[in-house]
Amino acid sequence: MRWLKKNKVITIVTSLLTISFFIYQYTFRPNESIEDISPDYLGTSIDFIRLATTNFDSWNTKVVQLTGEITALDKNGFTLNNKLFCQFKHEDDSSNVKANQTITIKGRVIGYDDLLEELKLNECIQLK
Template sequence: MLKKVFTISGIVIIVLLASFFSVRYYINNGGKRDIASEDIAYKVPSSQIVAEFTSNATASNKKYLEKPVAVSGIVTSVNDKEVIIDNSVNCNLTKANNSFKNGQKVTVKGRVIGYDDLLGEVKLDQCNLCAN
């Protein structure tokens, strides 16, 4: 009888541990998109996307939010994995890239994650440099 209880307890513990690690793996790795491999939904200059968000944030969120876009403009700030275009588009790079230089005209592909009213910036993540 005691052997049967230990066997059942062992099976329950193994199932619980497997479930825990499966859920943990899904939370950490599931749902991540590879923006670099997705097609560009919109190609816009930085001034246009900022103007759209400034004039009507609700409509712009419906149009751009969570979509891969290519934004073009002049690099105004570079800091490790962050590039700011025309002082109005904040791009968080997937990995540090030393090819960005202040004053350089670039097109960056990334996912729109929102608009910061306080700073007046459109925020992009998972950004990569596009060929012009």
């Protein structure tokens, strides 16, 4: 009888450790890189602005690939077509862009500023 009780305890402890390991692996898995995610929208920034402002909730946190003209530059990012602010994924990416340049970017939609009527993207990368 004692041997049977000892086997039950070992089985329960082993099961708990295994389950804990898988929960830990699932919880602390690395995030997908923006480069690896396929975009939910491909097109021009002007078309996307019209689409996203009418129904923003369906585009929030989605990855998009847009082509547009840089109308303003900032140390943290740039503005496409006066209505779409893109924050760089890496700070050194700002040296590759110039005002009035047509650019294709990939980024994640993170918000809409009602006051400025501007869409916000982060983790933006320039595509060649």
